[in-house]
Amino acid sequence: MDQSPTANTSVTVADVAHKAGVSKATAARVLGGYGTVSDRAREAVTAAARALDYRPNELARSMTTGRSGTIGVVVGDIENPFFSLAMRGITDVARQTGFTVVLINSGEEIDTEKAAIRTLLAKRVDGLIVSPAKESDVGHLKEATRSGRPLVLLDRGSDALDVDTVIADDRHAAEGITCRLIALGHRRIAYLTACDTPDHRFRTPADINTGSVRRRIEGFLGVCRDADLSGMEDWVHVGAVTPEHTRRIVTAMLESSQRPTAIIASDSVIGLEVFKVCRQLGLGIPNDLSLVSFHDADWTSVTTPPVTVVRQPVYRLGETAARLLVDRLNGKGAQASRVVLQTEVIERASVTEAPA
Amino acid sequence: MDQSPTANTSVTVADVAHKAGVSKATAARVLGGYGTVSDRAREAVTAAARALDYRPNELARSMTTGRSGTIGVVVGDIENPFFSLAMRGITDVARQTGFTVVLINSGEEIDTEKAAIRTLLAKRVDGLIVSPAKESDVGHLKEATRSGRPLVLLDRGSDALDVDTVIADDRHAAEGITCRLIALGHRRIAYLTACDTPDHRFRTPADINTGSVRRRIEGFLGVCRDADLSGMEDWVHVGAVTPEHTRRIVTAMLESSQRPTAIIASDSVIGLEVFKVCRQLGLGIPNDLSLVSFHDADWTSVTTPPVTVVRQPVYRLGETAARLLVDRLNGKGAQASRVVLQTEVIERASVTEAPA
DNA sequence: TTGAAAGCGGTACCAT
């Protein structure tokens, strides 16, 4: 009933053109900011647009231009502080460069990831940033690039894919902390990751589908081998997919007669859970157990003791990935570049000599 | 040069129709899954589509249907664990219901928020979920609803807006912890929030633009008044927008001669910083200072001492908002509903009696 | 500089 000032039931260029007394083409030119128009026409159209409260329809624009101004992002779990921080890096760059971000969680499920890519492609995103759940299963990603849309891999590479990739020097980081632990006398060192295998057991790095984690484990095992520690494969534990799973695994590990003297947690969520289980079991860190965690989550410095961590440049990981993608969308960038960002070990107090 | 198996330069319904030997309309019917088609036609089209590797163009579909299958989400900062968890709730519901999510960070800046809404509207999202930076400045949100797109307010309401709203019972929670602190003998109780005012000083709740925080402060001040504590407005500190700001404010507060015996932190990021400053200053929690924080962040249980917190159903906040929106998009839902989710105080060890 | 008209890739109405 109350027609109100503006009952904007989709005002189109045609409407604006009509009101301004010019052709649709002319109106479109000023509204779209392209071509050439006389000042008089420009003013008339601008005024009409304001009066009518004209809102451009980006969908229609995308239809003809073929560009949607959108980038699709697929991550494992936005709830994980690692991804939410990387996402912040991505969205910041996107905003600055006039892009919009569509986010889909894969839950680290390959099927969900495939569906996500399909959806994103159907929505005609201009490009993709993906943190692949499995580096071995990348047919859908290949397909995406084949459709002409640039793809950037985040935190996890894949040799099978010749695309821009931004990762951290995970192997090097793992080697560093493993050396350190061994130098401190540790021999029973466990590595704990959320990545899972079909039978929930670890045999060889080839079992691990997540690039970043595989590289870490390779680094870990390599250093162990160099130090003449054998059979360390048995100390790699997979399947810490939820806090509950982690709790179960860690509890079993720490209650066994041959319990580890040190644990390397593959991310801060796992590190936190290890911390909790220790407390619950009455084990002291670092005297009963040394703990190192990947990801310098904000809380790691306030626990007692504070946790030694591998600081990853997470924000920059996302930022760099987005910048790489945007550059490519703007026609810059030649061949695929693989960026490796450096990590840094922050020594705090959760690591000490192995008990005698 | 290498034409490869499929050089999918956009296969359209027309292409599929041609290959299948049917009309565009018929092909569209089977591809779009509407109308009625004979089995023979269906098979022919399906086969042709597969052979050509047909990919629907959602943009084109949206153009005619007027629905984009997309919901826009505007939050303050996806990096904040509060929002990333709420976001998880939103994306989960979206995926289940076939919607896709466009995320924009406002950085709690009203201008960025306005631009975000404009962008989202231009992209023709079907609906919006917004955590408004300022509940007083909602003209752009009004406009959004006027354009016919449903809007759901997340964590922060606005009386000026008659739309679906999902919040927590912040006032009640604040009242509860304030009572508790007063009962323990605290008189100098500080409330610290990231919300800011033009001159970075607090005078009255009306200065606070963030609904959730304003309600908490009202609860805090109300209980204080009831307990005959006057001038507690001076104990409300605003502007803890970054860890650095927080650090400065908290340090000043704790180094003053009349330092608080208890601090209420408005979110976990602030709570963490208070914790750090105390440690740095050599102040013990809870003996020198009692600490209560809003948001049951995962780490709050592992510090020494563990932190007493107000647990908010953050995931459900996002989940509920998304569900409300989707229902409305599907034509269900009558008038605007305001959902208030209950909070719960988790008593841990960071609170004790006020020093004598 | 401006306008007319042909798309973009679907959907949907109207006949047949």
Place this chain on the structure above:
DNA sequence: ATGGTACCGCTTTCAA
């Protein structure tokens, strides 16, 4: 059940 065709809102030749 199927085909023809007019859109959706904007961009972009091509002429004038």
